[in-house]
Structures are given as structure tokens and as C-alpha cells.
Amino acid sequence: MRANRLIRSGSLLLAFAYAGTATGQAAAAPSFDAWNISYGVPPGWQLAQQQGRVHGLSPASPGSVVYVAPGPYQSFTDVAAELPKAFTALGLTGMPTSQPSSATLNGMQAMTASYAAQNAQGLVFDVYITALLTGQGSGVVVMGVAPQQGAAQMRPAVDQVAQSVVARGAPTSDPRAVAALRGRWIFYSGRASPVTSPSGGSSRSYEETVEFDGSGRFAWQSSASVSVTAPGGSAGGANANSDQGSYTVIGSTLVVRGQQGMASYEVQILADRIIADGRTFFRAN
Numbered sequence: 001m002r003a004n005r006l007i008r009s010g011s012l013l014l015a016f017a018y019a020g021t022a023t024g025q026a027a028a029a030p031s032f033d034a035w036n037i038s039y040g041v042p043p044g045w046q047l048a049q050q051q052g053r054v055h056g057l058s059p060a061s062p063g064s065v066v067y068v069a070p071g072p073y074q075s076f077t078d079v080a081a082e083l084p085k086a087f088t089a090l091g092l093t094g095m096p097t098s099q100p101s102s103a104t105l106n107g108m109q110a111m112t113a114s115y116a117a118q119n120a121q122g123l124v125f126d127v128y129i130t131a132l133l134t135g136q137g138s139g140v141v142v143m144g145v146a147p148q149q150g151a152a153q154m155r156p157a158v159d160q161v162a163q164s165v166v167a168r169g170a171p172t173s174d175p176r177a178v179a180a181l182r183g184r185w186i187f188y189s190g191r192a193s194p195v196t197s198p199s200g201g202s203s204r205s206y207e208e209t210v211e212f213d214g215s216g217r218f219a220w221q222s223s224a225s226v227s228v229t230a231p232g233g234s235a236g237g238a239n240a241n242s243d244q245g246s247y248t249v250i251g252s253t254l255v256v257r258g259q260q261g262m263a264s265y266e267v268q269i270l271a272d273r274i275i276a277d278g279r280t281f282f283r284a285n
Contacts, residue, residue: 030068034171034250034251035171035172035250036136036172037070037134037138037140037165038165038166039164040164041161042156044059052251053070053253053266055067057157059157063146063147063149063150063153064144064150064153065145066145066161067142068141068143069143070171071140072250072253072262073139074133074139074262081263082264083129086143092127094127095117096115097114097116100112105163108165108167109133110132112162113128113129114126117145126154128144128158129144135167136170140165140167142161142165173250174248177269178212178216178247179214179215181212181254181269183211183284184211185209185210185283186208186209186282187208187279187282188205188206188207190206201229202229204224205225207222208221216247217245217247218258219244221242221243223239223240224238224240243260245258246258252266253266254267265277
């Protein structure tokens, strides 16, 4: 798989971002302004794509990609919770190939891990990740992805980027975006198939409702149901879930911390809807 293909697939990596894109930029010290974080680009590499809070770096000779993404990480548990989204966004499944190792880089805690990953076509990739905690309510994930033969080029680049990370302060919340989310928002998904005498039918529905108070508190609930009807009878089931806690917006990232833990979503806030992780929630009031 070519590097530019990986970058396009990885535009959703960790962030599911929707901000403007800039390609082919060379930068000595790119930064994430809202996160007060910057880093250096290794020699022979360039900032090939920037989308939301995900930067994609590529070398002069295509074949590997290094992603850099800040996040609201206060522990490595927070980082681990988001890594499955990264693999899913890239269309990869991965297994660790060694125990994580810890270190201190520029006064920040760091954790490094290696994975063997495979895509749907059976191609095998080397994934090398270093996560850093700034100690100021944020962190940075540096993730390299390369075909196995490209690991020798990718891994040193990941190390160089991780060693160059500088945190200038805590992330900056956007109070206007926090206030703009005030209200009740609903996401709905459902499908039904007709009942016929030979095969029966089925229906399913899923709904999420989230309410923001405009000052940093949220309440969320979901409900799902499914039913199946066949010539011999019918069956069905339903379940519900809920959470509440605090929220903020950093740059284009909505960060929520509830009873079920931390989660982050790239968000667009429109007059009658919000788009988070590609899902559209419509305003209910």
C-alpha cells in the first residue's frame, strides 16, 4: 500500500477530523496551537497532510507514514482506549509483538509499543508507537506505519519526532464552542425489512441523545432495540445506556469525561446539527 493511500485512510486516525487539509508542506517545527504542542520533522521527511489534530509525515521515498496527534491524555490508559479507533480508521488489525517500554523524554513520561498489523487484503505492516504525557492535561501519540520492509526507515523517524516534542502549556479550551453546544441533540439509526411468509422480517433501531448545558456539563443516553419475526414466531430485545460528566472543546476536538471514562471526537458545530466522528446529531431544542 502506498504512503499517500495510508495518509488518506489515516485522516480519521485518533481524531476523525474534518478541518481543512494542507498537503506537501515542509515544516521545521509544526505545531498544534490549541494544544500548545509542537514537534520537529525528521530530516528527509515532510508534513504531507494536516487534518484536524492529526498530522501525517511522509519520507522522500514513499512507503511509510508517521502520524502525530495530540489528545486529552492524562494517563496511558487514556491513550490505550483510543488506539483501537486508530487501527480501525486505517483498516488494520494488530497484535503487540513485545512488552511496552517506558522512558522519560524532555521531562515527559513516554511509553513505546510495537505491533504487527494486517489489512483486509492480507498485507502485513509494522506499527511502532510512542505516546507521551505532558503532565498538563494532554499527551501526544506518534504512530509509524510501514510495510515490514520499510520499518528500518520508519522507526528512527518515530523516535526523532517523539524526542522533539515540546509542550508549552495546558490545552486551550474554546468557550464559544462550549457555549454553542448548548441544547439537546439526537442521533437515530434504524432499519426494517418486510415480513414475508417464507423468510419473516426484522427491524432494528438505535438512538443517542446528548444534552450539553453550555457551561461544561453533559448528560448522554442511548437505546437500542431489535426484533425478528418468522413464520414460527417472533423474538426481540432492547438495551439502554447512559453517562454524564464534563466536556470541553479544544480546537476542533470535543472532549468528554464521564463515569465511563474519557472520549474525544472531532466535531463540527452547525446551527441545526453537530457532526461528531462522521455521525450527525440533529438539534432537538
